Amino acid sequence: MAFLIDCPNCGVRDVYEFRFGGEMVARPENSTDRNDWSDYYYFKKNVVGEQSEWWYHAMGCRNWLIAKRNTVNNAVISTSVYGDSEILHEK
């Protein structure tokens, strides 16, 4: 299913220029519990609705970006460059 992503560096582009990097999950930085790390690496929320995701602009600027996307209809609500967004603080 095709949809558009507004790359912060390149502008609006077809999703086929990008590679999906998975949903954004906060790293359990201070945890030594292996279950926390296992959950981080292997278990995804698979949200029905809005979620924050990693996308790599492979056929453009070759940068990673964060997109908030509705998984039901593929509407991209917002995009940002890594480090420029409050999205990073969501769990």
Ligand SMILES: [Zn+2]
């Ligand atoms: Zn780009």
